[in-house]
Amino acid sequence: VATVKEELLKKYPTKVARKRAKQIVINDVKDGDVVPEVQANVRTTPGIITMRGCTYAGCKGVILGPTRDIVNITHGPIGCGFYSWLTRRNQTKAPLESSENFMPYAFSTDMQDEDIIFGGEKKLIAAIQEAYDTFHPKAIAIFATCPVGLIGDDIHAVARKMKEKLGINIFAFSCEGYKGVSQSAGHHIANNQIFTHVVGEDDTPKLGEYKINMLGEYNIGGDAFELERVLEKCGITLVSTFSGNSTYEHFATAHQADLNAVMCHRSINYVAEMMETKYGIPWIKVNFIGAESSAKSLRKIAQYFGDKKLIDRVEEVIAEEMPAVYAALEEVKPFTEGKTAMLFVGGSRAHHYQDLFTEMGMKTIAAGYEFAHRDDYEGRKVMPTIKVDADSRNIEEIEVTPDSTRFAPRKSEEDLKRLAEEGFTFKDYEGMMPQMESNTLVIDDLNQYEADKLIELLKPDVFCAGIKEKFSVQKMGVPMKQLHSYDYGGPYAGFKGAVNFYTEIKRLVTSKVWSDLKAPWEENPELSATYVWE
Ligand code: CFM
Ligand code: HCA
Structure with a gap:
C-alpha cells in the first residue's frame, strides 16, 4: 500500500501532494485502537474533481428532505430545488391517502436576475403565502442558496414576520451552498434550527414502554x-x-x-x-x-x-x-468469500457497510468519506x-x-x-479505522483521478460510491454499487435488508459484463491516441 500511496501522489504539484498526503493514510491499527491521524473536513483544492456536494444539499436535501409534512421552500434559482427533489431516494409512507405529504413537490422561489439585483424577499413572502393558501401546512421551512447570502436577503426576518401573520411554525436555514467545505456544514445548520424551532414544541404525551x-x-x-x-x-x-x-x-x-x-x-x-x-x-x-x-x-x-x-x-x-x-x-459465500471491496461514501456508510462485507467474507481494502470529520475516522x-x-x-x-x-x-x-x-458505554463512537484491517488505505475526500488510479492498481471486485463515480468505474471493467441511492434497490438495513444486499453483491461480483467489455481502442490499439503538449 505504501507504493499505491506514492503512485496516487506522484502527479500532483508539491503543495497539493503535501496536503493530500495527510488525507491519504495507511491504516495501521496499533494495539488497542490507536490509529494514524487523518486530515478531514478541510477545503478541497480548487481544480480537483471532488465527489463532495454543498452545504445546502446537506441541510435541505439530507436532513429536512425526508420529512413529509413540512413545506420546504428553496429560496434560490430553480436548479438547487430541482437537484434536491427526491434524487436521494428518501421514501415516505403517509398513513392515509388524505394525509399530508409534500415530498412529491419541489417548492422554490425560482429566483431570476431581477430578484438578485433588487432583492428576493418580496418573492419569498409571496411564495410562503402561496404555499400556505394552497396547502395549509403545519410548518414551512425556508432554505437559502448561494445568491441569498450574497445579496443579503434576511430570510429569518421574513420567517418571523410570516410566522406571526399566518400562525404556523415558520423557520429558516442559512445554509448557503458555500457556507462550509461540504454537505457536513449543512447538517450542523439543519440540526441547530430543527432543535431550536421544532424539538420540544409538542408536549402531548407519547405512550409506549x-x-x-x-x-x-x-x-x-x-x-x-x-x-x-x-x-x-x-x-x-x-x-x-x-x-x-x-x-x-x-x-x-x-x-x-x-x-x-x-x-x-x-x-x-x-x-x-x-x-x-x-x-x-x-x-x-x-x-x-x-x-x-x-x-x-x-x-x-x-x-x-x-x-x-x-x-x-x-x-x-x-x-x-x-x-x-x-x-x-x-x-452467497462460496462466491463472495475472499473478494475485495472499496467504499467511498459521504459519511457513515463507508464505515457501516463494511459490516455487511465482513459478513459475506469480503475484505474492505480501501475506504473513505467525502466529508466526515476526524472523529468518524479515528473515534x-x-x-x-x-x-x-x-x-x-x-x-x-x-x-x-x-x-x-x-x-x-x-x-x-x-x-x-x-x-x-456491564461494560455498557454511552456516546462511544469508535470510528471507522480501528475496525479495518491493518495495511488498508483510508482516503478522505477522494477525487476522480485517485479513484481511477486506485482501481487500476488494486483492482477491487466491487467499488462502492455514488453517481459521479458510477460510469467511469464500470468503464474500467469493475462492478460498481451505489451506496447512496442503492442503484434503485434496497432496503439494505436490518435483517431483510442484509439478505437483499448479499444477493445483490453476489450478482455483481460474479458478473463478467464489465470485465469482458472492451472499448474499441482496447481491441485495436492503433485507434488510441495520446495528447502531446507542444
Ligand atoms: Fe449520513 Fe446519510 Fe451518510 Fe449523510 Fe449523504 Fe446519504 Fe451518504 Mo449520500 S446522512 S453521512 S450526507 S449516512 S446523502 S443517507 S448516502 S452522502 S454516507
Ligand atoms: C448529496 C446527496 C447524495 C448524492 C449521491 C451521489 C445522495 O450529497 O447531496 O453522489 O450519488 O446520497 O443522494 O449524497
Whole structure:
C-alpha cells in the first residue's frame, strides 16, 4: 500500500501532494485502537474533481428532505430545488391517502436576475403565502442558496414576520451552498434550527414502554420501513426518526423519548448532544447495516432499558430473523468469500457497510468519506484535539442549557453504575479505522483521478460510491454499487435488508459484463491516441 500511496501522489504539484498526503493514510491499527491521524473536513483544492456536494444539499436535501409534512421552500434559482427533489431516494409512507405529504413537490422561489439585483424577499413572502393558501401546512421551512447570502436577503426576518401573520411554525436555514467545505456544514445548520424551532414544541404525551428516537436514519430505499418493522416486533416505541419517514409531530415530540440511538453519527450527533443537555436523554451509537450489527444494536437498546421482558423479546426476534440470514449467507459465500471491496461514501456508510462485507467474507481494502470529520475516522476520543479553522468557525454553535421544567435524567445513579459494570458505554463512537484491517488505505475526500488510479492498481471486485463515480468505474471493467441511492434497490438495513444486499453483491461480483467489455481502442490499439503538449 505504501507504493499505491506514492503512485496516487506522484502527479500532483508539491503543495497539493503535501496536503493530500495527510488525507491519504495507511491504516495501521496499533494495539488497542490507536490509529494514524487523518486530515478531514478541510477545503478541497480548487481544480480537483471532488465527489463532495454543498452545504445546502446537506441541510435541505439530507436532513429536512425526508420529512413529509413540512413545506420546504428553496429560496434560490430553480436548479438547487430541482437537484434536491427526491434524487436521494428518501421514501415516505403517509398513513392515509388524505394525509399530508409534500415530498412529491419541489417548492422554490425560482429566483431570476431581477430578484438578485433588487432583492428576493418580496418573492419569498409571496411564495410562503402561496404555499400556505394552497396547502395549509403545519410548518414551512425556508432554505437559502448561494445568491441569498450574497445579496443579503434576511430570510429569518421574513420567517418571523410570516410566522406571526399566518400562525404556523415558520423557520429558516442559512445554509448557503458555500457556507462550509461540504454537505457536513449543512447538517450542523439543519440540526441547530430543527432543535431550536421544532424539538420540544409538542408536549402531548407519547405512550409506549421503551421509547427511543432513531437519529441519522433517512429511509433511503425503504431502510426505515425495515427498522420500523423490527423495532415494533421487539415492542420498542419509535417516537421519532431524524428524519426517515418522519413528520413535524415526530420532531416536536422527540424530547419525550428515553434514549437516542444514533445511526449516522456524522450528520446528527449535534442533535443527540443537544437533547442530552436540554432534556437529559442519553445517546448510544448503533448500526443497523449488517445482520450481526443489527442484532448487536437491538441487544444494546434492550440492555439500556435493562428490563427482562424486553431483553427476552429481543432474543426471540433475533432468533426468528437470523435463519433467513444464515441461509442467504450459505448461498452467497462460496462466491463472495475472499473478494475485495472499496467504499467511498459521504459519511457513515463507508464505515457501516463494511459490516455487511465482513459478513459475506469480503475484505474492505480501501475506504473513505467525502466529508466526515476526524472523529468518524479515528473515534470520538480525538474530538478535543480537532483544530478549529475559519471554515468550522463559520458554523454557529448554539448554546443549550437544561430545560427548566422538562429536563429529567433518564437513569438513576445505580442504573448507570450497573450499566458501567456491564461494560455498557454511552456516546462511544469508535470510528471507522480501528475496525479495518491493518495495511488498508483510508482516503478522505477522494477525487476522480485517485479513484481511477486506485482501481487500476488494486483492482477491487466491487467499488462502492455514488453517481459521479458510477460510469467511469464500470468503464474500467469493475462492478460498481451505489451506496447512496442503492442503484434503485434496497432496503439494505436490518435483517431483510442484509439478505437483499448479499444477493445483490453476489450478482455483481460474479458478473463478467464489465470485465469482458472492451472499448474499441482496447481491441485495436492503433485507434488510441495520446495528447502531446507542444
Ligand atoms: Fe449520513 Fe446519510 Fe451518510 Fe449523510 Fe449523504 Fe446519504 Fe451518504 Mo449520500 S446522512 S453521512 S450526507 S449516512 S446523502 S443517507 S448516502 S452522502 S454516507
Ligand atoms: C448529496 C446527496 C447524495 C448524492 C449521491 C451521489 C445522495 O450529497 O447531496 O453522489 O450519488 O446520497 O443522494 O449524497
